[in-house]
Amino acid sequence: MDVIAELEEARSGAAAKVDGAETVEELDKVETALLGKNSTVGTVRRAMGGLEPSERPQVGARLNEVTSEIEALIAQRKSALALLDERHRLTDDRIDVTLEGVRFPLGSLHLIQETIDEVVDIFVGLGYLMASGPEAELGWYNFDALNTPPTHPSRLESDTMYLDYGDPADELLLRTQTSPSQVRWMEQHQPPVYVVVPGKVYRTDTIDATHLPVFHQIEGLAVDGHIQFSDLKGTLAHFAKEFFGPKTTVRLRPHFFPFTEPSGELDVSCFACDGGVPGCRVCGGAGWLEMLGCGMVDPNVLEAVGYDPAQVSGFAFGMGVERLAMVRHGINNIRHFIDNDLRFLGQF
Numbered sequence: 001m002d003v004i005a006e007l008e009e010a011r012s013g014a015a016a017k018v019d020g021a022e023t024v025e026e027l028d029k030v031e032t033a034l035l036g037k038n039s040t041v042g043t044v045r046r047a048m049g050g051l052e053p054s055e056r057p058q059v060g061a062r063l064n065e066v067t068s069e070i071e072a073l074i075a076q077r078k079s080a081l082a083l084l085d086e087r088h089r090l091t092d093d094r095i096d097v098t099l100e101g102v103r104f105p106l107g108s109l110h111l112i113q114e115t116i117d118e119v120v121d122i123f124v125g126l127g128y129l130m131a132s133g134p135e136a137e138l139g140w141y142n143f144d145a146l147n148t149p150p151t152h153p154s155r156l157e158s159d160t161m162y163l164d165y166g167d168p169a170d171e172l173l174l175r176t177q178t179s180p181s182q183v184r185w186m187e188q189h190q191p192p193v194y195v196v197v198p199g200k201v202y203r204t205d206t207i208d209a210t211h212l213p214v215f216h217q218i219e220g221l222a223v224d225g226h227i228q229f230s231d232l233k234g235t236l237a238h239f240a241k242e243f244f245g246p247k248t249t250v251r252l253r254p255h256f257f258p259f260t261e262p263s264g265e266l267d268v269s270c271f272a273c274d275g276g277v278p279g280c281r282v283c284g285g286a287g288w289l290e291m292l293g294c295g296m297v298d299p300n301v302l303e304a305v306g307y308d309p310a311q312v313s314g315f316a317f318g319m320g321v322e323r324l325a326m327v328r329h330g331i332n333n334i335r336h337f338i339d340n341d342l343r344f345l346g347q348f
């Protein structure tokens with residue numbers, strides 16, 4: 001076979017071989033086979049020197065043509081493969097942004113906090129400030145300054161959780177009520193005083209459907225030049241309507257607290273039966289719901305903080321937050337508040 005025919009054969013078979021390469025690596029091999037040292041083209045190139053001088057120009061020209069033609073085919077295939085490769089990578093790596101992501105459940109405020117916020121808001125609307133006090137409290141603030149005698153049964157270790165017990169002057173305890181915050185506030189501020197103090201309180205109660213050893217109270221205190229019992233009643237009547245609904249009425253029953261005189265307990269009319277449906281699920285038919293303790297600040301308390309009872313008077317009240325929430329939402333077991341069961345918590 002003459003050289004020109006060999007070159008022609010190599011040329012005509014090249015396109016199929018080049019197109020048959022499916023990867024860049026395969027194409028490299030095809031390139032070696034078509035243009036390398038041992039390929040037809042390579043062999044002819046090496047044999048050029050042995051050709052008759054008359055043949056050389058024609059064979060040389062054809063060799064160059066065939067070489068460039070094959071090179072062009074390879075270059076073309078190379079870019080086609082690169083494009084294909086890129087397309088594959090794009091499909092393989094594709095992130096489907098329409099797929100649903102991982103959902104993180106959104107939390108919400110605990111019902112106790114929601115209740116505190118709502119009550120505080122009602123009093124802030126009347127011009128009250130909000131404050132806080134320490135949960136670890138001196139016996140003096142929790143009892144003595146609140147006119148509670150050293151012999152009062154609530155001071156016993158069986159009722160109060162002590163951090164330091166024995167020396168009356170140095171008693172440290174977990175506050176059993178938010179009332180000591182009244183004293184702390186008055187020590188730091190001059191009248192007029194209008195303040196509410198929400199917070200945790202502690203008692204040695206065994207857990208049952210209506211008791212927890214740690215629960216929440218909101219304390220209220222108003223001290224000013226002309227505060228009367230009617231101010232106390234009007235303020236609490238307003239609060240009851242705001243919290244339980246506009247039809248709610250209130251009544252006060254006499255009671256005793258060491259730090260108020262007179263003292264009372266406030267009942268609100270049952271919002272579920274409007275007073276007196278036998279067997280009502282909320283009030284049991286009584287028509288009234290026991291809500292909070294209150295009274296006119298005892299002059300001894302005013303004196304203990306350096307106020308002059310001849311110049312100022314005041315009222316105070318304290319309510320249990322769990323009880324407020326239980327009554328309003330018909331919750332029959334106080335344990336729900338601490339069980340952390342989302343089926344309960346998610347309802348509010």
Ligand code: DAH
Nearest residue numbers: 177260293294295316317318
């Ligand atoms: N501290 C009382 C209790 O825990 C509640 C209370 C009663 C608070 C009368 C007051 C008040 O401020 O005036 O039972």
